[in-house]
Amino acid sequence: MAPVRRGKTSFDFQWIDDPSQVVFEYVRTVMPPKKAIWPVHDTMLEFDLKKQQASPVLDETPFVLFGIHACDLKGINQLDWAMGQRHGVPDPHYLARRKAATIVGMESMPDEYCFCTSVGSCETREGADLFLTPVESSYFVEVLSVKGEALAKQAPELREATGDEVAAAKAFIEKKKRSTTLKINGEMGELPDLLEPRYQTEVFESTAQRCYGCGTCTNVCPTCFCFDVDDQVDLLLQSGTRGRTYDSCQFQDFAIVAGGHNFRGERTDRVRHRWFRKFVYLLREHGTPFCIGCGRCSKSCTAGISLVDVLNSVLDEARKEVVR
Amino acid sequence: MTVVQRRFPDQKEEALFVPEMARITRAENLTATDKLFEIELPGKRDLGHKPGQFVQVSIFGFGEAPVSISSSPARKGSFELCVRRMGGLTSKLHAMGAGDTVGIRGPLGNGFPMEDFEGADCLIVSGGIGMAPLRSVVDTIVANRDRFGRMMLLYGNRTPADILFPDDLKKWAADDRNQVLVAIDRPAEGWTGHVGVVTTLFQHIKLDTSRRTVAAVVGPPVMYRFVYAELTALHLPHDHIYLSLERRMKCGVGKCGNCQINGKYVCIDGPVFTGAEVQQFQESI
Numbered sequence: 001m002a003p004v005r006r007g008k009t010s011f012d013f014q015w016i017d018d019p020s021q022v023v024f025e026y027v028r029t030v031m032p033p034k035k036a037i038w039p040v041h042d043t044m045l046e047f048d049l050k051k052q053q054a055s056p057v058l059d060e061t062p063f064v065l066f067g068i069h070a071c072d073l074k075g076i077n078q079l080d081w082a083m084g085q086r087h088g089v090p091d092p093h094y095l096a097r098r099k100a101a102t103i104v105g106m107e108s109m110p111d112e113y114c115f116c117t118s119v120g121s122c123e124t125r126e127g128a129d130l131f132l133t134p135v136e137s138s139y140f141v142e143v144l145s146v147k148g149e150a151l152a153k154q155a156p157e158l159r160e161a162t163g164d165e166v167a168a169a170k171a172f173i174e175k176k177k178r179s180t181t182l183k184i185n186g187e188m189g190e191l192p193d194l195l196e197p198r199y200q201t202e203v204f205e206s207t208a209q210r211c212y213g214c215g216t217c218t219n220v221c222p223t224c225f226c227f228d229v230d231d232q233v234d235l236l237l238q239s240g241t242r243g244r245t246y247d248s249c250q251f252q253d254f255a256i257v258a259g260g261h262n263f264r265g266e267r268t269d270r271v272r273h274r275w276f277r278k279f280v281y282l283l284r285e286h287g288t289p290f291c292i293g294c295g296r297c298s299k300s301c302t303a304g305i306s307l308v309d310v311l312n313s314v315l316d317e318a319r320k321e322v323v324r
Numbered sequence: 325m326t327v328v329q330r331r332f333p334d335q336k337e338e339a340l341f342v343p344e345m346a347r348i349t350r351a352e353n354l355t356a357t358d359k360l361f362e363i364e365l366p367g368k369r370d371l372g373h374k375p376g377q378f379v380q381v382s383i384f385g386f387g388e389a390p391v392s393i394s395s396s397p398a399r400k401g402s403f404e405l406c407v408r409r410m411g412g413l414t415s416k417l418h419a420m421g422a423g424d425t426v427g428i429r430g431p432l433g434n435g436f437p438m439e440d441f442e443g444a445d446c447l448i449v450s451g452g453i454g455m456a457p458l459r460s461v462v463d464t465i466v467a468n469r470d471r472f473g474r475m476m477l478l479y480g481n482r483t484p485a486d487i488l489f490p491d492d493l494k495k496w497a498a499d500d501r502n503q504v505l506v507a508i509d510r511p512a513e514g515w516t517g518h519v520g521v522v523t524t525l526f527q528h529i530k531l532d533t534s535r536r537t538v539a540a541v542v543g544p545p546v547m548y549r550f551v552y553a554e555l556t557a558l559h560l561p562h563d564h565i566y567l568s569l570e571r572r573m574k575c576g577v578g579k580c581g582n583c584q585i586n587g588k589y590v591c592i593d594g595p596v597f598t599g600a601e602v603q604q605f606q607e608s609i
Binding site: 044045047049052053054055056058082083086087089090091092093096199225226227228229230231233237240242244247249254255256257258259261263264269273276277280281282284285 | 340592
C-alpha cells in the first residue's frame with residue numbers, strides 16, 4: 001500500500017501493483033495508513049449457522065506499507081499499544097496484519113494544518129523498517145530493523161552515505177520543523193491538568209454549535225480506534241461473518257443504552273469527549289497524546305473546526321484562570 | 325492484490341472474540357418482558373464468575389449483547405441470565421428455549437467486591453431489571469449468611485407484574501437477618517405493599533451506626549442520582565457505596581470505546597464502581 005494521487009490536491013493510500021502509481025511528495029493523505037492494518041470494515045469471525053460454530057479470521061498476508069510520514073508512524077505506534085498490550089488484551093486481528101507489515105517511512109514538508117512539532121511526532125522512526133529522507137536527487141535511507149535490512153539488501157544501488165549526505169538529511173528535518181508554524185500552546189505533559197478543570201468551558205459549547213456531528217474528524221484520525229460490531233449473514237442463511245467498522249464518539253447514538261438513555265446526549269458532551277480522550281484520558285494513561293499533528297481532522301472538517309484552535313482557546317482560558 | 329484469509333480454530337489468543345458455544349437448558353418467562361435462561365457451558369464447566377460480572381451473549385446473525393449474570397457463583401454446572409426484551413438480539417433470545425445454542429464470552433468486568441461486604445451490614449438497592457445482577461449478590465450473602473451482617477433489600481418496580489424472582493424474595497424475607505422491602509411506582513389493584521419510587525423505601529430502614537454498612541446499587545440510569553442522594557443522607561462513606569453502571573458495549577475487552585466514562589471503561593474497570601469513583605467522573609451518573 002502506498003500513497004497515490006486521487007485528485008488535484010488529494011492523495012490516498014491504495015493497494016498498488018505498479019510502482020509508477022506511487023507519489024513520493026505529498027503533505028497528507030485523506031485517510032491515514034491505519035486502513036492497511038485495520039480496514040474500515042474488518043472481518044473478525046466467520047460463523048456457520050447450522051453447526052453453530054465460529055472461527056477467527058486473521059489476515060497474515062505479508063505486505064509493504066510505503067511512504068509513511070513520521071507523524072503517521074507515530075499514529076501506528078499509538079495503535080500498536082491500544083490494540084496490543086493495553087489492558088493486557090492483545091487484539092489478534094490487528095496484530096496479525098501489523099506483524100505482516102513491512103513499513104517504509106518517508107520524510108515530508110508540512111503545510112499550514114501540520115503541527116507535529118507540538119505533539120512530539122515529527123522525528124518518529126520507531127515502527128519503521130526503512131526510512132527515507134530526500135537528499136538532492138536521491139534518498140538518505142535509515143535501516144531500522146531486520147526486515148528493513150532484508151529489504152535494503154535487495155537494492156544494490158544503496159551505498160554508505162557520505163558525511164555531507166547525513167548532514168543534508170538532518171538539515172531536511174530541521175527545515176521541516178522550522179516550516180511547521182501551527183503550534184499547540186503548551187507542553188503535552190501539562191495538558192491533562194490544564195484541561196481537566198476546564199470541563200465545563202464555553203469553548204466546547206461554542207465548538208459544538210458549529211459542529212455537524214458528522215464524524216469525519218474521527219474517521220480520518222490515525223489514532224482513533226473506536227469501533228462498532230455487526231453480523232452479516234449470507235443469502236442462504238447458512239453462514240456469515242462478524243466484523244467491526246470504524247465508529248465515532250461524535251455520533252449522537254454512540255453512548256445510548258438499551259433503555260434509550262444517552263450518556264452523552266448533548267453535542268457539547270461529545271465534542272468535549274474528543275479533545276479529552278486525546279489530550280487527557282489517553283495522554284495520562286499512555287504518556288503521549290492520541291494526536292499526531294497530521295492536521296487531517298482540521299483539514300477535513302465540514303464546519304472548519306480546527307483541533308489546535310479549540311485546544312489553544314481552552315489552554316488560554318486555563319492560563320488566565322491560573323494568573324487570576 | 326489477493327487477500328488470503330487464514331483460519332485458526334481452537335487457538336486461545338486468536339479467539340479473543342470467538343464465543344464459546346453453550347446450551348440453553350431451561351427458559352422461563354418471569355414477566356411480560358423478562359425471561360430467565362439456564363445455560364450450560366460445554367462439559368458443564370462452571371462459569372467461575374463473581375456477583376456483578378457479565379457475559380457477552382452471542383447469536384450469530386444477530387450480534388452480541390452484554391448480559392449480567394443472575395445466579396450465584398456457588399451454583400454448579402450451569403448459570404442463569406435474566407434478559408429483558410429490548411432490541412433485535414434480546415427479541416431473538418426471547419424466542420429461544422431449552423435445547424437452543426447461544427455463544428458466551430466471559431465472565432467479563434470486575435463484579436462486586438464481596439470480600440468488602442463481609443462483616444458489614446449490606447444495603448442492596450435495586451430498580452427493575454437491576455435485580456438480575458443483584459440476585460447473584462443476595463444469593464452469595466444468603467448462602468454464607470454468618471459472614472455478613474444484616475441485609476436490607478430495597479427493590480423498586482413499575483407495577484406488581486414487573487417484580488422479578490418473587491419466590492426468592494419470599495425465601496430471603498423468611499430469615500429475620502434480612503429485611504426485604506418491595507415498592508411499586510403507582511397504586512395498583514390488589515397491591516397492599518409500599519407505593520412510591522425506590523427512594524421512598526429509605527424511610528423504612530435504619531442503619532446501625534455502630535457497624536459498617538456497605539451498599540450495592542443497580543437500576544435504570546435515572547435512578548442513580550436519587551439513590552445516591554439518599555445514601556449520602558445516611559452518611560454512608562463514598563467508598564462504601566458500590567454502583568454497577570450500564571453502558572453500551574461492543575467488545576467487552578476495553579477496545580471499542582463505546583462504554584467509556586471519562587477515562588474509564590465500564591467493561592474493564594467496571595461495571596462496578598465505588599461512590600468515590602463515581603463522584604470523580606462527571607459522565608458516570
